[in-house]
Amino acid sequence: MASSEAQYESDDGMDEFMDKFKTQRYKNAFTENNWEEEFDKVPMFMKKAPEEFDSETHPELACLQAIIHDEDRPPQEQAKSLKDEGNAFFKEKNYQKAILSYTAGLKKKCGDQELDTVLLTNRAAAHFHLGNMRSALNDAAAAKKIKPDHLKALVRGVQCCIELRIFADAIQWCDEGLKAHPNDKKLQELRAAADKHKRAAERDARKAKAKEKKLYGEKEALLAAVKDRGIKLLQPAQPRQHGSDSEDEDEGSSAAIRQLRVDGLSSQEVTGAQVFLDEQGSLHWPVLILYPEHQQSDFISAFCENNCFLDHLTVMFGEELPPWDTDRKYHPQNLQLYFEDEQKERLYQVNPETSLLKVLQHKRFFVKAGTPSFIVLVNGSPFWKKFLTGKKVQGL
Known part of the structure; x- marks a missing residue:
């Protein structure tokens, strides 16, 4: 009987509380002006983590970090948490911190090849956005070594090769990728672009070589004309080669001698004019x-x-x-x-x-x-x- 009366009293008290709640505002509630700011203080709702924090200023966030980096958990769980942390930094475009998180995840050596491949590919993406093309290519190559058909690693490797202007390697990456993904449009587009760049680079190299050959011929003709006229060039001072027993060397005996004579024809005037x-x-x-x-x-x-x-x-x-x-x-x-x-x-x-x-x-x-x-x-x-x-x- 006493229990029933207590229950009724409790119910009566709740009714009284609810009636009071309807007529009075909750004093600690978020307002329309500060709710976004207050939500951003809650770790689960933060849009961006603070650059630096400790257990006193952000106890909840420090607690979450402790969970992520808990050494007592299995390496695979730790690596996955670090991958998620890196992804969060990546979305914030904080690529340096993303790289640190992915690297920490790889150091766990969890043995999960799929997870390691993702960590390497994601780190390659972060390096790529920072302009570290060689590091990005190394990570993509390491990911491809674990999983040769990993599409993101293949695409990133091609992109790095193109940025580094090693177009033959880019084409090779594409060909390897298209064997596993013959219908992938991104790889097809990248291969076409790499082939176009390669042909353009080869064309430019041929032009440069032809121009160099022409200039060389013009210099040889110029030196011959000067020599035929008996005009003497005062050569710039050159250190004597070790082991040389003679001051006089036959004209045209080596490329170095020819270049030395060309140097004697180079004007030092700011106009750049020369014979x-x-x-x-x-x-x-x-x-x-x-x-x-x-x-x-x-x-x-x-x-x-x-x-x-x-x-x-x-x-x-x-x-x-x-x-x-x-x-x-x-x-x-x-x-x-x-x-x-x-x-x-x-x-x-x-x-x-x-x-x-x-x-x-x-x-x-x-x-x-x-x-x-x-x-x-x-x-x-x-x-x-x-x-x-x-x-x-x-x-x-």
């Missing part, structure tokens, strides 16, 4: 004209060997004189031209009506850095007298 042979067989040289009195210079990018110096001086100092010539004294008829023999510390005076070729053929003229250079002075000027004082001067 070339025209269709008529004439050489055109980049020439540097120096004006030491004013520390100025002129650069003639293509001085034909058959032209004389006066032709260019007339253009450079014609009706309009350079702004640095404040005394207006640089006129073609007032100028003297020289080249310097650095080895013998001697100046050679050049007749402005002389052709460039004749000067270059002089026994003491050496073309330095592919660019013949000359000094121009104003005849009879105070600087001219001072500059020539103590110097040995000789005519051609």
